[in-house]
């Protein structure tokens with residue numbers, strides 16, 4: 001028995017990093033996964049690897065800022081797979097820049113992907129999620145990837161930090177609207193910190209360039225960043241994926257509007 005048997009799950013930004021770890025874990029737990037990403041070639045590779053390992057997966061090119069793209073993706077999933085049980089809004093972009101150096105265009109781009117992308121996902125997946133959950137004993141689930149940096153302020157992070165605070169509020173507003181209107185969809189947020197993915201590897205190099213953590217050396221920056229975590233290390237994408245799995249599965253059936261920090265203890269300090 002898998003923890004997601006008979007579930008159909010769409011994960012955005014699943015071509016690498018945390019999203020890739022989520023689709024791999026979901027497929028191992030019995031879900032039919034839709035691996036979507038801006039980069040269709042990477043989504044295809046991840047889906048093919050899952051199928052080679054005995055899982056069920058389809059790939060889909062989806063830019064989360066593209067509203068007609070969302071409509072096409074959801075219609076395709078309903079027609080080809082028979083409906084949708086789980087949406088993971090994982091796609092996101094980072095921006096390591098001071099306030100002074102952040103242009104309005106850059107600020108808006110982060111908001112477009114990280115905030116509008118999640119809004120569009122919730123809006124366009126909700127009818128399909130609710131339709132499949134109606135009349136069943138379980139609810140559908142949306143899991144949004146926010147961040148510890150949507151709670152804590154750090155320098156050179158104005159756009160990303162603001163966008164991730166907004167993702168937390170998108171999650172709460174959707175959770176309560178669905179609950180109060182008897183729409184069978186739970187919405188929860190997962191807040192990772194410093195997870196070893198291409199995004200963070202790039203950020204560490206950019207922090208080193210700016211000297212954000214008092215050094216311009218990449219390895220010293222990586223160590224300094226890890227040292228800020230009470231568990232004194234950077235997390236793995238698989239460690240985030242396990243919490244997303246719980247929030248997406250029926251095991252969390254009495255949970256909505258909640259936040260799960262997967263942060264090595266950062267928010268407890």
Ligand SMILES: NC(=O)c1ccc[n+]([C@@H]2O[C@H](COP(=O)([O-])OP(=O)(O)OC[C@H]3O[C@@H](n4cnc5c(N)ncnc54)[C@H](O)[C@@H]3O)[C@@H](O)[C@H]2O)c1
Nearest residue numbers: 013015017018038063064091092147192194195197198199
């Ligand atoms: N890595 C961390 O430490 C960390 C910490 C907190 C939160 N997060 C959040 O977790 C999520 C995944 O992060 P990651 O570290 O795996 O990032 P990543 O950059 O390694 O991977 C992100 C994926 O999203 C895709 N993507 C980017 N823009 C897109 C768009 N417009 N439409 C569709 N796909 C798009 C990219 O192609 C890429 O495959 C993000 O929302 C990120 O903000 C990550």
